[in-house]
Amino acid sequence: MSEAPRVSRPTAIDVLAAAVARVTPRALHPRIDAVRLDLRQMVRSLTVEKTHPFSSSSEPLEVPPSLDEISVLDALLPKPLAERVDAVRRDVRAMTRPARNEQSPVVVPIRAQPAAVVPIVAPAAAAAPAVPLVEEASRAVHPRTVRVLEVRRETEDATTFVLEDPSGAALSFHPGQFVTVIVTVDGEAHRRAYSISSALGELPRFAITVKRVRGGVVSNHLNDRVREGETLEILGPSGSFCLGETSAERLYLFAGGSGITPVYAILRDVLANDDRARVTLVYANRSKDAVIFREAIDELVRDNPERLTLLSVLEQSDEYAQLTGRLDAENCAAVCEVLEVPTDARCFVCGPEPMMDAVRATLLARGVDRANIHEERFSSPQRRTHEAPASRGGHSLEIRYGKSSKKLTTRPDQSILEAGLEAGIDMPFSCTMGGCGACKLSLVSGTVDVVEPNCLLESEREAGAILACVGCTTSDAIVEIPE
Numbered sequence: 001m002s003e004a005p006r007v008s009r010p011t012a013i014d015v016l017a018a019a020v021a022r023v024t025p026r027a028l029h030p031r032i033d034a035v036r037l038d039l040r041q042m043v044r045s046l047t048v049e050k051t052h053p054f055s056s057s058s059e060p061l062e063v064p065p066s067l068d069e070i071s072v073l074d075a076l077l078p079k080p081l082a083e084r085v086d087a088v089r090r091d092v093r094a095m096t097r098p099a100r101n102e103q104s105p106v107v108v109p110i111r112a113q114p115a116a117v118v119p120i121v122a123p124a125a126a127a128a129p130a131v132p133l134v135e136e137a138s139r140a141v142h143p144r145t146v147r148v149l150e151v152r153r154e155t156e157d158a159t160t161f162v163l164e165d166p167s168g169a170a171l172s173f174h175p176g177q178f179v180t181v182i183v184t185v186d187g188e189a190h191r192r193a194y195s196i197s198s199a200l201g202e203l204p205r206f207a208i209t210v211k212r213v214r215g216g217v218v219s220n221h222l223n224d225r226v227r228e229g230e231t232l233e234i235l236g237p238s239g240s241f242c243l244g245e246t247s248a249e250r251l252y253l254f255a256g257g258s259g260i261t262p263v264y265a266i267l268r269d270v271l272a273n274d275d276r277a278r279v280t281l282v283y284a285n286r287s288k289d290a291v292i293f294r295e296a297i298d299e300l301v302r303d304n305p306e307r308l309t310l311l312s313v314l315e316q317s318d319e320y321a322q323l324t325g326r327l328d329a330e331n332c333a334a335v336c337e338v339l340e341v342p343t344d345a346r347c348f349v350c351g352p353e354p355m356m357d358a359v360r361a362t363l364l365a366r367g368v369d370r371a372n373i374h375e376e377r378f379s380s381p382q383r384r385t386h387e388a389p390a391s392r393g394g395h396s397l398e399i400r401y402g403k404s405s406k407k408l409t410t411r412p413d414q415s416i417l418e419a420g421l422e423a424g425i426d427m428p429f430s431c432t433m434g435g436c437g438a439c440k441l442s443l444v445s446g447t448v449d450v451v452e453p454n455c456l457l458e459s460e461r462e463a464g465a466i467l468a469c470v471g472c473t474t475s476d477a478i479v480e481i482p483e
């Protein structure tokens with residue numbers, strides 16, 4: 001069996017391209033990247049053919065690092081010094097976080113509410129802290145085409161798609177993040193967010209796992225029609241449902257059904273990379289046959305008996321279940337009691353809405369710090385069912401970014417994102433459906449209608465955050481793209 005391709009060390013061309021990218025607008029990055037890859041290919045074809053014309057290539061295939069991954073610092077400084085500088089940079093960033101009004105990574109809940117429009121009024125200037133963008137949002141701006149290398153049936157209604165950028169460039173992501181898949185079905189373009197289910201060690205390949213949703217246009221299209229060799233358009237990665245740099249010593253993962261996908265990526269990452277990790281996975285499903293990644297998770301438990309505990313909850317009675325029933329408030333309380341979940345536990349929760357509500361309430365009741373409960377919720381975008389009021393759009397809008405700003409006029413019912421992009425501003429965005437938070441802006445003055453449901457937290461709304469992709473001006477307004 002051939003070895004998996006590995007990401008090569010950055011060449012001088014890569015470093016030069018990364019340095020140029022640091023000082024140019026994000027909109028130019030795809031062009032810079034394309035030139036970089038072409039130059040690499042040219043240089044490679046010249047040198048490889050001269051020195052190894054008949055190489056049998058027992059070495060694993062190497063692929064170039066993605067532009068985002070290339071550290072100019074690492075390339076220019078001796079390794080110890082580069083690490084030191086990087087550590088100092090991280091420390092300074094962490095120390096100044098409060099001053100920048102940044103909190104723990106943003107969680108992206110979507111509440112099950114009827115579609116509605118909520119007017120948001122800019123709070124008093126002094127009370128409006130900057131709302132941090134979802135980390136890595138800048139990478140989400142431009143769609144990329146990826147090839148489907150493998151289609152793997154996980155369960156009767158869930159399929160894993162192994163993907164790769166045809167250029168060989170590796171996707172730069174954190175375990176727990178998602179990509180937005182863009183597909184055209186019956187002439188209409190649809191976007192849906194799907195968590196990455198593969199581990200970093202598999203790069204440049206990565207995978208998404210898609211479970212059918214009853215009546216779901218995209219999930220059924222992917223499960224039924226997409227085959228190996230085809231291509232998909234994706235945006236991202238996006239999202240902050242990630243472990244970050246803190247230890248996973250007391251890590252509790254709660255997953256329900258297809259909510260396992262981001263949790264599985266996190267689980268594999270910590271077991272592979274953090275020797276101190278002590279992980280408990282509580283995984284709720286309808287039946288044994290519905291358990292996605294069942295064999296792989298069982299294998300992880302066998303390989304890591306001291307570090308990974310699995311508690312399987314099934315609605316149907318089965319020997320695979322430690323607990324029979326739904327993971328509702330009562331069962332969740334019992335589970336947490338048995339597991340003795342400590343107050344300093346770090347918890348990640350992803351699954352159906354009622355399960356997540358039950359887990360959150362139980363953890364809070366046990367005294368777990370709210371900041372240590374990380375949740376990921378996805379919901380299909382709702383069609384706008386409201387009549388767009390005449391007042392939506394048609395206003396003067398000032399968009400501030402960094403030290404610059406631009407004034408424009410929104411058209412009726414035009415989103416702030418559309419207006420900003422049309423004006424040539426490098427607006428951050430990913431899903432364009434209110435589900436990821438990548439397009440979050442601060443409303444400095446004026447009023448904006450935002451379509452519900454969306455991923456804004458109550459505290460973010462109160463602080464004046466809006467989503468550019470589902471927000472329209474209802475008066476003259478000023479908004480700011482957070483640094």
Ligand code: FES
Nearest residue numbers: 430432437439469
């Ligand atoms: S782009 Fe995802 S919420 Fe706006």
